[in-house]
Amino acid sequence: RRFREKNSESRERPAVTYQLGEAVLRQGNAEEAVEVLAPLAETDDSAVRAEPWFPRVNVLLAEAAFQQKDYETAVKRIEVVTSPEPRSEFAYLADEVLGRVLKNQGKFDEARAAFQ
Numbered sequence: 001r002r003f004r005e006k007n008s009e010s011r012e013r014p015a016v017t018y019q020l021g022e023a024v025l026r027q028g029n030a031e032e033a034v035e036v037l038a039p040l041a042e043t044d045d046s047a048v049r050a051e052p053w054f055p056r057v058n059v060l061l062a063e064a065a066f067q068q069k070d071y072e073t074a075v076k077r078i079e080v081v082t083s084p085e086p087r088s089e090f091a092y093l094a095d096e097v098l099g100r101v102l103k104n105q106g107k108f109d110e111a112r113a114a115f116q
Contacts, residue, residue: 014040014048022060030064037061041080055081055088062097071101 021037040048041057048054062077074097081094088094095114102111 014043014045015051015053018053018057021057025060025064025067028067030067033064034061034068037064041077055090056093059090059093059097062094066097066101066104069104071105074098074101 017036017040021033021040024036025033037057037060041061043049058077058080062074062081065071065074065077078094078098078101081088082091082098099111099114102108102114
């Protein structure tokens with residue numbers, strides 16, 4: 001957090017933001033994770049969007065939405081990761097979140113398909 005505050009113009013700030021968002025999500029703070037990661041997901045900076053970790057931002061946001069039981073948002077974030085061709089290397093993570101969303105909605109056949 002201190003790095004982000006002191007280095008607002010640093011080239012490393014997006015990567016640090018990504019890592020901070022992941023860390024707070026792992027600590028169980030989905031709301032803060034969304035606050036940290038949502039602006040990063042919406043960036044127009046092509047260099048940031050080209051980073052190998054960038055597609056995972058939406059996976060983390062989908063997980064945060066899942067934890068908040070906001071299944072509609074979770075599915076929208078998952079679609080960002082799974083719809084482009086070729087599929088992101090993180091698509092399997094998005095599929096796993098989708099499977100849990102569908103399971104919680106009682107759509108067991110669809111959930112099973114997502115997990116496969």
